[in-house]
Amino acid sequence: MLIPTAGQARVLGYDIVQEADEIRPRIGFVFGGERGLYWRLSGYDNLVYFANLYHVLPDVRKRRIPYLLELVGLDGREDEKVEGYSRGMKQRLHIARALLHDPQVLFLDEPTLGLDPVGARASRLTIHNLLAEEKTILLTTHYMFEADALCQRIAVINRGKIVALDTPAGLKRYVQDLSVVEVEAFGISPEAVECIRALDSMDMVSVENRDQKQALRVHSSNGGATVAPVVSTLQAMGLRAGNVLVREPTLEDAYVRLVGGEA
């Protein structure tokens, strides 16, 4: 919707600057968060209002709103004021709003941002159900498991540039030569990380805080054989290793490798 600072963008073949009026009726969009609704109105009134914004005819609207309310799991709650909705309910109302005019393309901008696990799961289920609607959906998210579960193609963007565009399985191939070893410990210092990074066959080493503990995550091409030198190095530095896990790399590991980060 914004005018680009550089370059060109097209949606369904239409230029977003010159032909915005052609694009508007053909797209729907959902922004993450609770804003974008009229809180003092009921969910139903919100949908009527937005249906009129998109010039949905009254007889179509009367069929479409109940269908969408059921699709997003808000049927029976439509007469309540939006201010009483949970964050997850508001997000699902957003999805219903975006589908009122049956758009060809749907933009979902971090649709589960800030939702509790139950709300996020319900929203993901709703998005998954949209596959039956046969629409093009562009979803932006920082949650890699969400992208893995919902997307057929994923573009990884780093510093404004697309660094990879592939299926989830295709992206995971970027790290198929690696195994991931996670070691729980306490008090891992930057020096310890540097020592482990200096070991053979290390691709990436990072530390994640987990409650009172830390998890050292090592990407290595040596698989399970990495465990012994890593644990030895930790012990040599006076640290005691806890649980150790060796697993296959995930989409998140592929993302981290693609953007060159060591989070």
Next chain:
Amino acid sequence: MILSHLRLMWTVFCLQLKQVAVNSFVIFLVIVQPLIVALLAIYMLRDTESFQAIYVIVGSAMGGLWTQTLFTSTYNVEFERQSGTLEEIVGSPTHLATVITGKTLANVTLALSSLLFSYPLATLAFGYRLTIAHPFLFAVSLLLTVLALISLGLVIAPLMSLKVGGSLWVNALEIPVYVLGGFLFPVALLPGWTTPISTGLPLARGIPSARMLVVGAPLAEVWPLLVGELAVGLAYALVGFAFFRWFEFQARRRGTLEAL
């Protein structure tokens, strides 16, 4: 398509009434402020030679209308921006000005209700006898003034809303227009250099025509004012819609469709 826009405007009108009817600030603007203005004006002017109670009644109602139009047309844009709905409206096939017009119509409808309070104040509390000689044309005059004021609001709102938080500047416009618009006394009493500004305001014809119709002035003197009011209203509406298009483009360019 026109039917679709009218349907939207009607929906916006109804939903806006639903929202503002419980807003105490709007109720203050609609009922309390015009009453205070009317009361002060009666006390200030009743001993002067040129005092006419009807000036005060119509003037305070018009004042309420002006305040409503000025504040709500601009704050409606700001409200949408703060609510995160501005980007949804701009992203839809509907012209933002259509939505703001529907909302402002709802607000001025509420503002017109201030007549229900200032009229009894003048008649019951102060004993002034007020009758309308040409009630139908009086209603037409009032309607034209309302539409012209809304059109003026459409010109002001995009200018004031271009910058996030810029709507605060509308505060600076309220009182000068009270004076220049001839709300409480004829603009003829003002210095000559203010006349061109007063003439450009919808109220320069709206208020005199309403007052003339109340006292039963010859219709030949009123018609030019009504036609002039219609022309000024249409001119402001055209400029306002163009300004809103410009505002939408600028807000998309600057990334100011939302404010957190």
